[in-house]
Amino acid sequence: MSHEKIASPVNTKNFIDNQLVESNTDLWIDLHDPATNNLVTRVPQSTDAELKAAVDSAAKAWPAWKAASLLTRQQIMFRLVGLIRQHWDRLAASITLEQGKTFSDAKGDVLRGLQVAETACGITTQLTGEVLEVAKDMETRSYREPLGVVAAICPFNFPAMIPLWCLPLATVTGNCLIMKPSERDPGAAMIIAELAKEAGLPDGVLNIVHGAAKTVDFIIDEPRIKAISFVGSDKAGKYIYARGSEKGKRVQANLGAKNHACVMPDANKNATLNAIVGAAFGAAGQRCMALSTLVLVGETRNWLPEIVERAKLLKVNGGFEEGADLGPVISPQSKVRIEGLIQSGVDDGATLLLDGRGYKPPKYPNGNFVGPTILSNVKPSMRCYKEEIFGPVLVCLEVETLDEAINLINANEYGNGVAIFTNSGAVAGKFQRDIEAGQVGINVPIPVPLPMFSFTGNKNSIAGNGGNYFYGKAGLNFYTQLKTVTALWRSEDAVNTKATVHMPT
Numbered sequence: 001m002s003h004e005k006i007a008s009p010v011n012t013k014n015f016i017d018n019q020l021v022e023s024n025t026d027l028w029i030d031l032h033d034p035a036t037n038n039l040v041t042r043v044p045q046s047t048d049a050e051l052k053a054a055v056d057s058a059a060k061a062w063p064a065w066k067a068a069s070l071l072t073r074q075q076i077m078f079r080l081v082g083l084i085r086q087h088w089d090r091l092a093a094s095i096t097l098e099q100g101k102t103f104s105d106a107k108g109d110v111l112r113g114l115q116v117a118e119t120a121c122g123i124t125t126q127l128t129g130e131v132l133e134v135a136k137d138m139e140t141r142s143y144r145e146p147l148g149v150v151a152a153i154c155p156f157n158f159p160a161m162i163p164l165w166c167l168p169l170a171t172v173t174g175n176c177l178i179m180k181p182s183e184r185d186p187g188a189a190m191i192i193a194e195l196a197k198e199a200g201l202p203d204g205v206l207n208i209v210h211g212a213a214k215t216v217d218f219i220i221d222e223p224r225i226k227a228i229s230f231v232g233s234d235k236a237g238k239y240i241y242a243r244g245s246e247k248g249k250r251v252q253a254n255l256g257a258k259n260h261a262c263v264m265p266d267a268n269k270n271a272t273l274n275a276i277v278g279a280a281f282g283a284a285g286q287r288c289m290a291l292s293t294l295v296l297v298g299e300t301r302n303w304l305p306e307i308v309e310r311a312k313l314l315k316v317n318g319g320f321e322e323g324a325d326l327g328p329v330i331s332p333q334s335k336v337r338i339e340g341l342i343q344s345g346v347d348d349g350a351t352l353l354l355d356g357r358g359y360k361p362p363k364y365p366n367g368n369f370v371g372p373t374i375l376s377n378v379k380p381s382m383r384c385y386k387e388e389i390f391g392p393v394l395v396c397l398e399v400e401t402l403d404e405a406i407n408l409i410n411a412n413e414y415g416n417g418v419a420i421f422t423n424s425g426a427v428a429g430k431f432q433r434d435i436e437a438g439q440v441g442i443n444v445p446i447p448v449p450l451p452m453f454s455f456t457g458n459k460n461s462i463a464g465n466g467g468n469y470f471y472g473k474a475g476l477n478f479y480t481q482l483k484t485v486t487a488l489w490r491s492e493d494a495v496n497t498k499a500t501v502h503m504p505t
């Protein structure tokens with residue numbers, strides 16, 4: 001794979017009833033390689049008839065899929081896991097071409113999703129209900145039942161991981177899924193659909209429909225869709241959460257972030273600096289858990305020149321190039337927005353220690369590249385601090401004490417992730433207790449929990465005050481509803497002949 005111009009780009013198809021279907025639409029969204037801005041494919045804004053056909057297919061498939069034994073569903077998941085491993089490079093190449101991240105990072109994108117699918121293979125022990133003898137001859141049992149047809153609306157930044165946060169758990173629990181990948185990079189989701197079919201997922205259990213806001217509105221309005229999983233920006237997520245909830249749907253919505261690293265003077269300096277630079281600039285900062293904000297406590301402000309030196313060592317290049325550390329950002333518009341936020345920092349009085357604006361790798365003069373950028377002397381009132389930049393920009397603030405750092409971080413509206421770097425268990429313990437963000441790393445820069453736990457961002461990084469987390473036990477709860485059965489098997493007949501009408505006391 002490479003960034004070479006594709007001679008005849010092929011349109012992206014919908015995936016309905018286990019078939020690739022060319023759209024009849026006359027509205028197409030051009031998808032460009034972010035490293036070159038060459039056309040890769042055209043993505044349809046699916047027509048209402050196509051969107052309805054996808055839901056018809058899912059609704060038709062559901063009764064048989066719900067009735068399929070758990071072991072049948074588990075076996076399909078085992079096969080899907082094997083196929084994803086087999087097609088790992090192909091998936092990663094699709095991500096690098098459409099999304100821009102480096103090939104090795106794209107492999108990580110696939111792996112993080114694959115791990116959710118692997119964990120879903122344990123469904124036979126995860127979906128057990130409860131049983132209790134609640135009175136003489138009487139017992140109550142609880143079952144977890146699927147919801148029906150559910151939908152997933154995905155962001156551009158993890159084209160394999162986020163679809164795989166949803167597909168394995170939604171389907172292994174007996175639901176049928178309508179997936180809308182990001183219109184900016186649906187290729188990986190399309191490969192996953194092909195693999196799911198090969199793994200034996202029956203017709204209609206997974207349908208993929210493309211498009212932008214119009215497809216989202218269809219999903220919200222379609223009464224047969226019972227639940228929506230969304231990951232993406234605040235604006236779209238708050239809208240989908242509010243309108244979806246109003247329509248009576250169960251909605252989980254993960255939103256934007258501003259993740260802080262608190263650096264204590266007793267931290268291991270080398271490891272800390274490497275961790276910060278990797279987590280701030282990896283994936284060109286386009287991770288919801290990117291460590292985009294540095295809080296330097298006390299004398300660690302003197303570490304800034306070394307952070308700058310390490311950031312300068314990173315190679316910005318096309319994602320398929322050997323040794324590339326970060327690729328381009330997703331679009332020319334995104335590059336303009338990021339560069340504007342850097343300038344806002346300068347205008348507001350921050351110090352530009354490293355300026356990645358205008359960087360062009362020699363082979364890729366037309367790509368959407370921004371080099372690593374570092375702003376220091378940043379204040380909480382500045383726009384570059386308040387807004388999610390979602391680019392390779394590290395903003396740095398300085399405080400004197402741990403308490404000041406905690407107060408500063410807690411005052412931020414977001415609560416996705418946070419990290420502290422220290423060698424003191426007592427300091428880490430206080431930080432862990434007092435900090436409000438939902439995912440805390442102790443000497444771990446990007447503390448995304450593996451799928452035996454859940455992704456637990458909080459505050460404004462999740463809609464509706466949280467609770468509906470992705471994957472893990474909470475993910476299983478999201479995709480199932482409880483049914484309780486109370487049964488009375490009398491060992492002897494009643495002696496009275498008159499019915500009692502009061503509640504038993």
Ligand code: NAD
Pocket residue numbers: 153154155156157158180181182183211212213216217231232233234235236237239254255256257287288388390416455457461
């Ligand atoms: P986005 O909101 O632009 O797009 C996400 C999805 O919503 C896409 O499928 C898109 O088609 C749809 N959409 C976009 N605008 C819409 C609108 N006005 N109405 C209805 N639907 C709309 O997000 P993005 O730019 O693709 O992704 C980046 C964002 O996602 C960042 O803010 C990042 O922090 C966030 N993100 C969060 C997490 C998390 O778990 N908290 C994970 C990954 C990404």
